[in-house]
Amino acid sequence: MSERKKKISVMIPTYNEEANVCAIYTAVREELLRSCPAYDYEILFIDNKSRDRTRELIRQICAADSHVRAIFNCKNFGQFNSPYYGMIHTSGDCCITLCADFQDPVEMIPRFIAEWEKGYKIVIGRKTRSRENPIVYSLRGLYYKILRKMSTVEFIEQFTGFGLYDQSFLQTLRDLHDPTPFIRGIVAELGPERSEIEYEQPRRRAGKTHNNWYSLFDAAMLSFTSYTKxxxxxxxxxxxxxxxxxxxxxxxxxxxxxxxxxxxxxxxxxxxxxxxxxxxxxxxxxxxxxxxxxxxxxxxxNRPLVVEEERLNFPESAAPSEESETETVTL
Known part of the structure; x- marks a missing residue:
């Protein structure tokens, strides 16, 4: 009997990413096949109620490739809940999270996996430079420096959630039952010893960013109220x-x-x-x-993280049943 291949899950959250979704799928798939041929893989898209053609394109991808799965939310549940929900519904031995806009470099996937194979349960990407708005980059860095001084948690500067998470840590996330999860704080507070890989954040490949000053303020207040007094x-x-x-x-x-x-x-x-x-x-x-x-x-x-509208390419045993639906959506 042949030994089971380890499975790599790549989770990609989307919201109005019609200009990027096909390109990011192709880039991730090619990177996995070229650099990580010894592993099985899945790509999970979780869509936060896009208003453009994103869902239509994801349907086409799922129909053509059984390695691709999708979860469609019935509404937009925010920039934190949706990716978190996607992470805890991956089935691989580890999960790599990255954005659909190419600001998280796809070529770092094999580097994450190499560090994971050394025994690290968490491998994160930490920005040292960014080609995006320098004011936002500087303010974000300043904010996390201040937050580290105010909190007992050692927050990670210039960390957006981009990284690899072992299945054992994903189980910790499932057991939290936190309706307002802040993955950057959870990694710093509850995560085991991690490896950090520095990178330069490239510009968004196409489309317009959905982050604005209000969403950045919302993220700041979530971390502030969750981890400081x-x-x-x-x-x-x-x-x-x-x-x-x-x-x-x-x-x-x-x-x-x-x-x-x-x-x-x-x-x-x-x-x-x-x-x-x-x-x-x-x-x-x-x-x-x-x-x-x-x-x-x-x-x-204690409302659910998200409420699903539809799943694509999930096995029937993984779909929410009438008896287990409440448990599934409130993880």
């Missing part, structure tokens, strides 16, 4: 400080009035400045509090 601690310490300073200023004005400074008058300016200043501070910290409350609310409701 600093927002609420800042509010506490600042509250104590302002209370102490207010007491001292109040005591100063009281003494000034009592000790014959009858003509002493500062007018309304200090009062107005203090009111507006404190109003702004309160709004900022109410915003922080709201972010924490929203994060807790999402976890308490």
């Amino acid at each position: 600093v927002g609420m601690r800042m509010a506490e310490f600042f509250g104590f400080l302002v209370a102490a300073l207010s007491f001292l200023f109040g005591l100063f004005f009281l003494v000034a009035k009592l000790v014959a400074w009858n003509s002493f008058s500062a007018g309304y300016a200090p009062t107005m400045i203090a009111v507006f200043f404190m109003g702004g501070v309160q709004l900022v910290f109410l915003g922080f509090l709201g972010e924490y409350v929203m994060a807790m609310n999402t976890r308490i409701m």
Whole structure:
């Protein structure tokens, strides 16, 4: 009996990627066949309710190649839930995640596998340079430096999730049951010893990026509320400080009035400045509090990561049944 080949899963999330989906499939398939012929493989697309021809093209690919599978979400479930769901529904001995826009270099796949074969359960790609917007690249790096200072978790700078994950770590992800997963934080917090491979991020091959300042802010707040207490601690310490300073200023004005400074008058300016200043501070910290409350609310409701609309090329035993549907979608 011949020895079973190890199976490599490549998971590619898509959203309006009609300009890239066929090219990324061809590039990944050719790289696997050329550089990794000793392995079996599967390519899993998970589509986040694309509005263009992405799904039509994925259907054509699945019809032509049985190694390709697809999950179609019934709605857009965001930039974190959908890829996470795709990862935990791969069937290989390891899973490699990469974006459909070619900003994650396909040629790094054999390098990831080589490090995995050395015994590393996680092999990640870490950007050292980027040909995209230099301002966003710099701000992202600065943010993760700040986050590392604020958190007990050693966050990985310039890590987007691009990498290889052993099946043992994927089982950890399945067991988490986190409705708002942040894979970059989970890898840093729960992942075993990892190997890091540096690379230069190329430009997007075609199409327009779907990340904007709002989505970047959403990612920042998810990591901030999931892995730090600093927002609420800042509010506490600042509250104590302002209370102490207010007491001292109040005591100063009281003494000034009592000790014959009858003509002493500062007018309304200090009062107005203090009111507006404190109003702004309160709004900022109410915003922080709201972010924490929203994060807790999402976890308490424990909604499914995604709700599937359709699967392609999955074996019948892997499809959600009526009895196991709830368990499948709430992993």
